[in-house]
Amino acid sequence: MPPTTASFRQFAARLRAGAHLAGTFVKTPTSHAIEILGQTGFDFVVIDMEHAAIGLAALDQMLLAARGADIAGVVRVAEAAPSAIQTALDTGASGVLVPHICSRERAEAIVAAARYKGGRRGFANTTRAGAYGAVGYEAHKAAQDQETACIAMIEDVEALDVLDDILSVAGLDAIFIGRGDLTAALGGETINDPRTTAVVRSIMVAAIRHGVPAITICSDGEDARTMAALGATAFMMGSDQGFMAKSARAALATLAELEGRDKDAH
Numbered sequence: 001m002p003p004t005t006a007s008f009r010q011f012a013a014r015l016r017a018g019a020h021l022a023g024t025f026v027k028t029p030t031s032h033a034i035e036i037l038g039q040t041g042f043d044f045v046v047i048d049m050e051h052a053a054i055g056l057a058a059l060d061q062m063l064l065a066a067r068g069a070d071i072a073g074v075v076r077v078a079e080a081a082p083s084a085i086q087t088a089l090d091t092g093a094s095g096v097l098v099p100h101i102c103s104r105e106r107a108e109a110i111v112a113a114a115r116y117k118g119g120r121r122g123f124a125n126t127t128r129a130g131a132y133g134a135v136g137y138e139a140h141k142a143a144q145d146q147e148t149a150c151i152a153m154i155e156d157v158e159a160l161d162v163l164d165d166i167l168s169v170a171g172l173d174a175i176f177i178g179r180g181d182l183t184a185a186l187g188g189e190t191i192n193d194p195r196t197t198a199v200v201r202s203i204m205v206a207a208i209r210h211g212v213p214a215i216t217i218c219s220d221g222e223d224a225r226t227m228a229a230l231g232a233t234a235f236m237m238g239s240d241q242g243f244m245a246k247s248a249r250a251a252l253a254t255l256a257e258l259e260g261r262d263k264d265a266h
Contacts (some may be wrong), residue, residue: 011044011072011094012149015174018213018233023074025239027051029058031065033240038069045071046236049088050078050099056087063092063128074149080106082113086121089114092128095149097176102158104165111171114150116141118171149173151215154203155181163203167210174213174234177203191219197226204231 006014014021023044026033029052034045047054047062054062059075066073072094077084080098088096098110112119125140126133135143150171155178159166167175177200179191186195200216207214208231215234218224224235238246 006043008044008067008070008072008094009147011074012147012173014043015095015149015151015213015215015234020228021215021234023215023234023236024243025076025236026062027054027239027241029054029062031061034062034065034071034073035069037240038066038071042071044074044094044234046074046076046097047093048076048239049084050076056091059088060091060128066094067092067128074151076153080110082109082120085110085113089121089144089148090124090127090129093148095151095173097151097153099153099178100156101152101154101166102156103162104169107152107166107169107172110152111150111169114148115145115171117145151176153178157182157185157199160199160202163206164210167206167212172212174215175203175207177214177216177232179217191217192223200227201230207231 021043023042023046024037025048026037026045027048037045045066047059049059063073073092074095074097075088075093076097076099077088080101085096085098096114101107101110113121115121116123123141124130125135125137129144130140151174152166152172153176154163154166179196179200182199183189183191183193183196186193186199188196204214213234214232215236216227216232217236218227224237227235
């Protein structure tokens with residue numbers, strides 16, 4: 001039997017509460033990977049519309065699969081555009097991950113785009129998020145504000161000087177520390193570069209000071225333990241493509257060993 005995880009509707013609340021959550025990226029425009037990851041026991045997937053060829057039709061099917069597998073489907077939108085955020089949430093996303101948030105103004109803008117109360121999200125309850133009109137006007141607004149997460153990506157060196165401004169924005173549910181972009185900007189070669197880790201430590205300190213949960217990508221279990229010690233509460237490991245590539249290489253290596261044994265036997 002697959003592990004039992006909480007309902008996708010509880011994702012935002014658990015994230016805000018600092019629960020330890022396990023996630024991964026999904027980069028292939030298919031529902032199957034999400035179903036498998038949900039059955040495996042992951043808490044959430046991030047559907048990557050920034051760095052993968054995922055269109056709106058595929059997104060629709062992928063979020064349907066997430067709900068079917070009872071796993072939170074978070075959408076990394078390609079840009080901090082209100083229309084992109086609204087489309088993702090209306091289609092049934094459990095949250096949005098917005099890249100390159102490097103100012104208070106941009107953080108305020110994405111929160112406003114993701115929220116009804118106190119925000120500027122365009123209203124529609126005739127969507128998947130509103131059960132195609134079955135959820136009433138006020139009930140839909142309240143449920144969406146409670147059940148969806150707005151997550152800012154901190155991945156630019158410019159953001160480091162204004163972290164307190166960003167983290168003090170009301171309604172920002174969490175940050176995602178983009179160790180890849182930060183490492184590239186700092187001239188490193190891996191996300192474990194000491195310069196990157198020093199920056200991550202300073203971001204974590206600020207996030208803890210403001211009570212904002214932090215998510216980050218991890219290379220392996222040891223790296224995840226290091227990030228947890230620094231203050232991260234949600235952890236992403238790999239991607240659907242990465243998992244497939246790793247398993248494929250392992251399968252080929254096994255066959256290569258078999259071929260070697262056969263040659264030795266002759």
